[in-house]
Amino acid sequence: MFASLRRWMRLETVPDEIPLELTLGALDAGGIDQALISAWYGPETAPAARGALISNDEVAALIARAPARLVGVAGADIRRPMEAVRELRRAVKDLGFKALRLLPWLWELPPDDRRYYPLYAECVELGVPFCLQVGHAGPLRPSEPGRPFPYLDRVACDFPELTIVGGHIGYPWTEEMVALATKYPNVYIDTSAYKVSRYPEELIRFMRGRGREKVLFGSNFPMIQPQAALEDLDRLGLEREAQELFLGGNAARVFKLG
Numbered sequence: 001m002f003a004s005l006r007r008w009m010r011l012e013t014v015p016d017e018i019p020l021e022l023t024l025g026a027l028d029a030g031g032i033d034q035a036l037i038s039a040w041y042g043p044e045t046a047p048a049a050r051g052a053l054i055s056n057d058e059v060a061a062l063i064a065r066a067p068a069r070l071v072g073v074a075g076a077d078i079r080r081p082m083e084a085v086r087e088l089r090r091a092v093k094d095l096g097f098k099a100l101r102l103l104p105w106l107w108e109l110p111p112d113d114r115r116y117y118p119l120y121a122e123c124v125e126l127g128v129p130f131c132l133q134v135g136h137a138g139p140l141r142p143s144e145p146g147r148p149f150p151y152l153d154r155v156a157c158d159f160p161e162l163t164i165v166g167g168h169i170g171y172p173w174t175e176e177m178v179a180l181a182t183k184y185p186n187v188y189i190d191t192s193a194y195k196v197s198r199y200p201e202e203l204i205r206f207m208r209g210r211g212r213e214k215v216l217f218g219s220n221f222p223m224i225q226p227q228a229a230l231e232d233l234d235r236l237g238l239e240r241e242a243q244e245l246f247l248g249g250n251a252a253r254v255f256k257l258g
Contacts, residue, residue: 018222020062020065020066022222023035023037023221023222024066024069026221026222026225026226026227027069027226029225029226029227030219030225030226030227030229030230031226031227031230032219032226033069033248034068034069034070034071034257035069035070035071035221035226036070036071036072036073036098036099036251036255037059037062037063037070037071037072037073038054038059038072038073038074038075038101038131039052039054039055039056039058039059039072039073039074039075039091039101040052040053040054040075040103040106041053041075041076041077041078041102042103042106042107043079043106043107050077050080050083051075051076051077051079051080052075052077054075055075056072056074056075056087056090056091056095056097057095059072059073059074059097060072060091060095060097063095063096071097071098071255071257072091072095072096072097072098073097073098073099073100073101073131074087074088074091074092074095074097074099074100074101075100075101075102076088076100076102076119078102078107078109078113078115078116078119079115081115081118081119082118084118084119085118085119085122088100088119088122088123088126089122089126092126092128093126097128098128098129098255098256098257099128099129099130099131099165099255100119100123100128100129100130100131101130101131101132101167102116102119102130102131102132103132103133104132104133104145104146104151105133105137105139105141105142105143105145105146106139106141107145108141108142108145109145110144110145110147110151111132111145111151111152111155112150112151112152112154112155112158116155117158120155120158120159120162121159123162123163124159124161124162127256128163129162129163129164129165129188129254129255130162130163130164130165131164131165131167131190132152132164132165132166132167133146133166133167133168134146134147134148134152134166134167134168134169134170134173134177134189135168135169135170135171135172135173135174135177136171136172138168138193138223146168146170147173147176148166148170148173148176148177148179148180149173149176149179149180152164152166152180152187153180153183156180156183156184156186156187160184160186161186162186163186163188163254164184164186164187164188165188165189165190165216165254166180166181166187166188166189166190167189167190167192167193167218167220168190168192168193168194168220169189169190169191169193169194169199169200169203170189171194171200174200174202174203175202177189178202178203178206178211181206181211181214181215182206182210182211182214187214188214188215188216188250188254189203189211189214189215189216190215190216190217190218191203191215191216191217191218191229192218192219192220192224192229193218193220193223193224194224194229195224195228195229195231195232196229196230196231196232196233196235196236197231197232197235199236203215204236204237207236207238207242207246208236208237208238208242212238212241212242212245212246213245213250213253214250215246215250216246216250216251216254217229217230217246217247217248217251
């Protein structure tokens, strides 16, 4: 599934575990004060794992070792709706996580599938954003679930109180993602998995204008180092206030980082 990512990263193998010290070192090298780290849940797990590739408790254990630097983002198994709702509630209320993240390409289900909807309602009740991948799937999976229209458009319409953060820009449907972020007050875009040199021009125009409060910086570590993701930042031509919003201000507001 990840063969294409290994090819892009020029890696023969992916290590089973990345030491926390390596992650913190990457943040230091990029001048990053805080980072969101995410659990991963999907259908291809042993029954005992309950859908967890990287569990919420595993993420919480890493945060406990660096609480000033790391912020938790929950995952859940959408095949078990009530269990998923209870797990999200536990992750937010007991573990202190700040959002929910699910990957439609991993489930091969677009975000308007009925199995996501109980979790959207719980995100609204808990006051946390829902994060997902938009655009083509880097791993060897179908990309259609990541297309913003009509799937994410329908979700934003059905849940006007839900804050949605579309990660990975939305390429090759970036204009669709910009349209959604323009249309809906609670829809945002993050730039994870893309270096500045690869930002589409329509996204850059949006960041310079009415989208200055709608785009959040991301790196997608370990695929891209934060320092590398920040190279050529001046190419964006952002005013100082817009740049500060992009690099941290928008994320602090959306994820209520304090």
